[in-house]
Amino acid sequence: MRILKLIGLGVAILLIVAVGSVYGASEYAARRTHAYTPSAVRAAVGPEAVARDGRLAVVYGCTGCHGPQLHGQEWQDDAMHGRLWTANLTRAMPNYTDAQLVAAIREGVRHDGRGLWGMPSEGYIEVTDAEMADLLAWLRTHQPAGAETPTTRFGPLGRLNIFRRESKTSPAWVTEARANPAFDAGPAFAHGRHLAATLCSECHGSNLKGQPGFTPDLLMAASYDAAGFSSFMRTGVAADGKEKGLMTEVARERLVHLSDQEVADLYAYLRKRAEEAP
Ligand code: HEC
Ligand code: HEC
Structure with a gap:
């Protein structure tokens, strides 16, 4: 009986330590403060x-x-x-x-x-x-x-995900993204790269290589011809004639507002990246 009590006590202590660590780590992530780059940007007027x-x-x-x-x-x-x-x-x-x-x-x-x-x-x-x-x-x-x-x-599950570093604060994701920039295809493709880095990276990753189980590598865009790509960005209907869930929503709500020139620059960059990126 005595040994059972000891085991019980041991398990209870382990549980308390485990719960304490998860709670502590998630509180730390939520409460810690971050330095940021002071920006001279001010709201434009007019x-x-x-x-x-x-x-x-x-x-x-x-x-x-x-x-x-x-x-x-x-x-x-x-x-x-x-x-x-x-x-x-x-x-x-x-x-x-x-x-x-x-x-x-x-x-x-x-x-x-x-x-x-x-x-x-x-x-x-x-x-x-x-x-x-x-x-x-x-x-x-x-x-x-x-x-x-x-x-x-x-x-509790939210805290566990923070403890396991699956769920992170935005500054932590920013640090990761800065370390994984999108392929630089040179000045001729800089505008297209800028569009991809600001419009697609949220879901396709800062390096545009996709996120397993969520989004494909944007190499996929190079399998489209220019007209098909433009139509996909505007209508959300992919080359295979199908709608693509969240991607279709993004096209219809956001990308539909891009100009023809912007879509062309984006496409040119994604083609170049597919040819040249290692
Ligand atoms: C994918 C969804 C998503 C998008 C896209 C998004 N936000 Fe947010 N934003 C959030 C969430 C969620 C929070 C709340 C974060 C929190 O409270 O910890 C937030 C918080 C903020 C805050 C801080 C507000 C506060 O309570 O202190 C600002 C400022 C902000 N967003 C601005 C923007 C701007 C500007 C854009 C577009 C350039 C944008 N957001 C795009 C989801 C989003
Ligand atoms: C809010 C998230 C989100 C954003 C932003 C986003 N995508 Fe996607 N994209 C997805 C998802 C999710 C899929 C996978 C859809 C599926 O297969 O059901 C996808 C799939 C794709 C595909 C593959 C389509 C096919 O033929 O299967 C291409 C190409 C693509 N996206 C291009 C882009 C480009 C270019 C941008 C930026 C201009 C962009 N996406 C921005 C979420 C996003």
Whole structure:
């Protein structure tokens, strides 16, 4: 009997240590603060800037996740994983200086220095200062409105995923993306590369090599001819005549707003990358 009690005690202690480590590691990830590069970018002024970048906010997916009015929406809410809403940006923005907004978008750092969760900053590291100035101009036209979004909460499975480093804060993903840039095909293809790095990397990976079980390597684009690629970007119907789930939504909601020149530059870069990337 005594030995059984000892084993029971041992198991109980192990459990407490395990739960404590998972809790500790996830709290650390959530609470630690991150330094960011202070940016000199300020919101551009004038109606042209606002007009230019209402479009970028759609193409970059801000309105897709934060909602057409930027009031935020439920992203995940279940007892096991936890609760995460995309922020109501109209209410969050007054807490941010322009430089802090740039840091939130490009580096995933909240105004208080903590890392954001689920904000795909790893896809925005290559947004240029000029684009950022226009984007801020448009964002700043929104006055606080709509309900406060509920605070983030972590469930036990959510904490376990953080402990196992499957779930990470945006600054951690940004660090990974910076170490894995998209293939550089030289100045003639720089614009196409910029479009791929800012429009496709969120899902196809910073190096465009795809994410196992989610997205293919963008080498796949080279199997399309120019007309087929353009039609896929506009209609979401792939070369095989089929719709492709999330990719089809991205085409219809975001990529449909690209100009013919942008689609052509994107295609030229992806073809070149397929020929030359190691
Ligand atoms: C895939 C969905 C997604 C996309 C696309 C996205 N966001 Fe976010 N964003 C989120 C989530 C989720 C949060 C909440 C993070 C948190 O609270 O930890 C967030 C948080 C933010 C915050 C911080 C708000 C706060 O409460 O402090 C800012 C600023 C922001 N996003 C701006 C943008 C802008 C600008 C764009 C487009 C360039 C964009 N987001 C695109 C999901 C997204
Ligand atoms: C929000 C996520 C997301 C973004 C952003 C995104 N994709 Fe995709 N893409 C997907 C997913 C998911 C698939 C796999 C779809 C399937 O096979 O059901 C996919 C598949 C593809 C395919 C393969 C189609 C086929 O014939 O099977 C191509 C080509 C492609 N994407 C190109 C692009 C390009 C180019 C961009 C940027 C301009 C882009 N995607 C941006 C999610 C995304």
